Amino acid sequence: MSTITAELTAGEVRAERRELRRRKRTALLLVVPLLAFIVFAFVAPIASMLYRSVYNPTVVELIPRTISGLAEWKNTELPQPATFTVMAQELRQLAESRQAGILAAAVNRSYPGSSSLINATARKMNRLTEAQLAAEGAAALRQSDPRWNEPELWRSIRQAGRAYTDNNYLTALDLERNAQGQIQWRDSVRIYVQLYSKTLGIAITITLLCIVLGYPLAYYLSQAPRRVASALMILVLLPFWTSFLVRTTSWIALLQTNGVFNSILEALGLIDAPLEMMYTRFATVISMTHILLPFMILPLYSVMRGIDPGYVRAAVSLGSRPWRAFLWVFLPLSLPGLSAGSLLVFIISVGYYITPALLGGTDGQMIANIIAFHMQHSNNWGLAAALGTLLLVLILTLYWVYDRLVGASNIKLG
Known part of the structure; x- marks a missing residue:
């Protein structure tokens, strides 16, 4: 009897293993299209970019x-x-x-x-x-x-x-080799390191502006009645229903010499001559802030909506002032949304191309515009690939630093 029971148990185990393998194969087949898309749309272009940056036959x-x-x-x-x-x-x-x-x-x-x-x-x-x-x-x-x-x-x-050469990376870092083969700073104009610094400065400025503008609005939406919050959220999402190119070119009508802003300022007597706002870094920052602001509000709102308001009320009932309860209770709980929104806005703004190209002029150009120039006009694909690779490494490095800092702060809060 025990022998029969053991044989049945072993048979059940083998059947369960076969069923488990069948489920794994089914799950793999369902994931194959996504994996193929990732390889085709992301892995292959990045690998090609890395290869082109060092291979120039x-x-x-x-x-x-x-x-x-x-x-x-x-x-x-x-x-x-x-x-x-x-x-x-x-x-x-x-x-x-x-x-x-x-x-x-x-x-x-x-x-x-x-x-x-x-x-x-x-x-x-x-x-x-x-x-x-x-x-x-x-x-x-x-x-x-x-x-x-x-x-x-x-x-x-x-x-x-x-x-196979590292010349493209040296050029992207404003470096060169002298007659003895030693690496040194370029004697000619150095532009790429300055462009990377400008790109990071613009991206950080846009991220900070989105935080300043988006956090209060997300907080108000999270505290408002659901019907009011839903109506206001439609206004937040409305830019997504408008063509991106239309949103960008509308700033031309607002910022140009005879545009809306200059006309209003002149009508109010605040200026005597039109301000030069087009084709400047200011135009790039303000237009990109407008475009990327929803990417800050949505993560903040989703996190804030899930925070129990009883936490803040409990802190106030225990003698804390409202502003201290906000700083010590609500703000730390909203940090995941703030971190996600900041990271999303920063990464998108670093690689932006169309808005700086249309509104930035010389002063508002970013590294993505130079990469596009080398690919479309100078046909220096190797240098464009090296610039893109360095930008990718820079973003991954900043993300690693951000993850370490945020992870450490979460451990302390926990």
């Missing part, structure tokens, strides 16, 4: 023999005459295939002015035959322009010819 594919000849070249002297000859021959081939401009654009990023030099030299080499270039290609290249006798130009060509 354009130059070595255009002039492979020249790059091979420069591999053993000493930086302090000019390359061997054979390297000059090979360069002249490959420039002629690029001129015939109409690809000299691609090489010129790639080298010009590290050696300004080389774009016109390479294009002009390629046209001159194209006038010579292969036999002439094989016999006197080095002399023809040197005579075409005196800049071909500068070691700095050849260093730039060799540097641009590396398939």
Whole structure:
């Protein structure tokens, strides 16, 4: 009898295990579309961005023999005459295939002015035959322009010819390598570190303004009767029902020289001449604050609505003043909503593109606008990928610091 019972128990266990495996397979099949979407929409683009930031085979594919000849070249002297000859021959081939401009654009990023030099030299080499270039290609290249006798130009060509390179990250950090290969600050204009600082400053300002404007409103909504709160919440959600582009361009009508704000101020006699508010950092901050304010109010309201009002009443009944009860009871309980709203507004504002592009001008541009410029106009996708990667690392680092601080404060409150 005991043997039969044991066999039945073992059979039930095996059946339960089969059922559990079947449920797991079913759950996995339900999740597969979401995983595929995440891989396609998030993982693949980020991986491609990381790869493009260090992989740049354009130059070595255009002039492979020249790059091979420069591999053993000493930086302090000019390359061997054979390297000059090979360069002249490959420039002629690029001129015939109409690809000299691609090489010129790639080298010009590290050696300004080389774009016109390479294009002009390629046209001159194209006038010579292969036999002439094989016999006197080095002399023809040197005579075409005196800049071909500068070691700095050849260093730039060799540097641009590396398939895997950290040049994009150095440029994104306003750094460069000198003739000895040491990393130093760029001698030319430094713009990217300043842009990162400006982007962070604008994002922090917008986040603080959303806190100042959104916290009192969310508090009022949480304390108001449900019917009143529902009616006011419709006004908070109303911007989501309006086109984002319409909301952005409406600020142009408000902030331009003959816009609504300047007209009102002039009518009231507060100003004698219109204020320059368009294409400034002020225009970027105020318009983005208006657009992102609902993202602060909604998390705050959802948390505040769940706070039991009896806690504050109990503190007041025990002798605490209302404002002290708010600071020591209600405010700590609302910190999860405040943290979520602040993080949401900050991360969205750091990567904003359309609003700064339409309203910011030169002063209100953010790093996302420069990334878009390199992708759409300068076609420097490697630098755009490096800037995007550094922005991603910066946001993840700030999020890690935020999580550590918020986690530590939650432990103390608990």
